[in-house]
Amino acid sequence: MDLANDIEQIAIIGAGPAGVACAWRLRQLGFFPLLLEKENFPRDKICGDALSGKVIALLKKLGGEGLVEDLIRQPFVQPVEHLDFISGKGRRVRLSFPPRRGIPQGVVAPRKKFDAWLIGKMPDGIRLQTNFLVRRVEHTSKCWTIHSSSGETVRAYFLIGADGTTSRVAPQVWVYHRLARPPVYPSVRGYIEGRMQSPSALELHFKPPYLPGYLWHFPVAGDKQNVGIGLPPKALKQAHLSLREHLSELFPQITQVRGHGIPVSTSNRPLTAPGCALIGDAGALADPFTGEGIGNALLSGIRLAEALAKVPPEDWWEADLEMIYARPLYREIQHELRLTRFLHIVAKAEWRVEILLKLLNRFPIGVKSLLHWYGATP
Ligand SMILES: Cc1cc2nc3c(=O)[nH]c(=O)nc-3n(C[C@H](O)[C@H](O)[C@H](O)COP(=O)(O)OP(=O)(O)OC[C@H]3O[C@@H](n4cnc5c(N)ncnc54)[C@H](O)[C@@H]3O)c2cc1C
Numbered sequence: 550m551d552l553a554n555d556i557e558q559i560a561i562i563g564a565g566p567a568g569v570a571c572a573w574r575l576r577q578l579g580f581f582p583l584l585l586e587k588e589n590f591p592r593d594k595i596c597g598d599a600l601s602g603k604v605i606a607l608l609k610k611l612g613g614e615g616l617v618e619d620l621i622r623q624p625f626v627q628p629v630e631h632l633d634f635i636s637g638k639g640r641r642v643r644l645s646f647p648p649r650r651g652i653p654q655g656v657v658a659p660r661k662k663f664d665a666w667l668i669g670k671m672p673d674g675i676r677l678q679t680n681f682l683v684r685r686v687e688h689t690s691k692c693w694t695i696h697s698s699s700g701e702t703v704r705a706y707f708l709i710g711a712d713g714t715t716s717r718v719a720p721q722v723w724v725y726h727r728l729a730r731p732p733v734y735p736s737v738r739g740y741i742e743g744r745m746q747s748p749s750a751l752e753l754h755f756k757p758p759y760l761p762g763y764l765w766h767f768p769v770a771g772d773k774q775n776v777g778i779g780l781p782p783k784a785l786k787q788a789h790l791s792l793r794e795h796l797s798e799l800f801p802q803i804t805q806v807r808g809h810g811i812p813v814s815t816s817n818r819p820l821t822a823p824g825c826a827l828i829g830d831a832g833a834l835a836d837p838f839t840g841e842g843i844g845n846a847l848l849s850g851i852r853l854a855e856a857l858a859k860v861p862p863e864d865w866w867e868a869d870l871e872m873i874y875a876r877p878l879y880r881e882i883q884h885e886l887r888l889t890r891f892l893h894i895v896a897k898a899e900w901r902v903e904i905l906l907k908l909l910n911r912f913p914i915g916v917k918s919l920l921h922w923y924g925a926t927p
């Protein structure tokens with residue numbers, strides 16, 4: 550394959566955490582990726598805004614300790630050091646992860662600010678084209694044509710779908726593997742004023758009618774809280790709830806109430822097709838128990854970049870990317886996926902949640918393994 554000048558080597562659609570991490574790692578490995586993004590930064594992303602220990606560790610891997618230190622100095626960042634699971638009967642299990650060498654192992658950072666900060670820290674050589682809403686992608690003889698809503702086109706040899714829940718690239722992979730769409734969990738969040746009782750704790754309330762989903766309260770810098778609810782579509786139907794209305798009834802003073810789906814990882818799905826691959830939410834990699842997806846968005850972006858660097862670009866279309874990217878990625882996260890998929894099943898019944906929290910309180914080893922999955926150490 551000749552690499553013609555007017556054809557991009559790699560185009561990444563979506564400049565969220567997955568797309569940025571992938572572009573960042575590709576740049577470190579000598580590539581010059583093009584990021585295509587429909588919005589202009591700062592742009593909001595509906596989220597609980599909680600960055601786990603895994604996110605902190607991956608940011609450190611990408612940009613070194615200096616990057617993490619810069620993040621925690623930002624005024625929009627609220628450090629946290631506890632994750633509280635609370636049952637309907639008020640039983641509480643606290644996972645604590647104190648700062649290590651002054652660096653918190655978890656923070657809350659509103660996505661509008663966090664994502665813009667991350668974009669601003671990207672290394673030179675990554676080109677970001679904003680206001681580029683991808684409408685359609687098509688390929689002819691090992692080259693992609695990416696069409697924007699305003700009629701522009703970009704051509705690229707390799708296409709990466711980092712465009713989240715409504716990915717335009719993901720159907721290319723699903724159709725290739727004859728797969729159905731992954732499950733997407735409806736979620737709604739908003740902000741309320743007021744300091745949390747424990748401003749260094751993330752609270753997850755696993756109680757009816759949200760099970761196996763939950764209601765969250767996360768502390769936001771400036772004595773605010775991010776509150777929200779996320780649950781599987783079936784549970785939402787059974788609960789006969791309008792999530793937005795329900796959240797507004799629970800918190801009459803709530804503002805910025807907005808909803809978005811979380812594509813959760815309930816099984817290991819293929820993430821590649823010839824000439825393209827999926828990362829982050831586009832590949833449905835969010836944790837089915839907590840809905841946490843930023844960690845796996847960063848990780849998958851990094852691992853895809855590393856996998857591509859192992860193969861000469863002219864062989865990208867023929868290479869077995871499932872073998873060198875998707876399978877090793879699932880192997881790397883298999884313990885956390887097994888645990889969170891199991892906890893997700895446990896959380897379907899209230900009595901099981903009560904027993905689980907009782908057992909976790911009694912056997913601290915369980916709390917330790919949860920902390921390990923959270924990417925933090927006690
Ligand atoms: C209510 C809610 C609460 C959540 N809470 C948390 C939490 O507290 N912690 C956590 O870790 N995870 C949480 N998640 C999950 C988390 O938000 C996602 O897993 C994470 O954002 C995935 O990152 P990503 O880069 O894959 O996708 P995204 O962050 O969605 O980024 C995708 C990017 O692609 C762009 N894009 C989309 N379509 C196109 C297009 N056609 N053309 C060009 N650009 C496009 C978008 O503008 C966006 O910038 C939550 C999700 C929801 C919905």
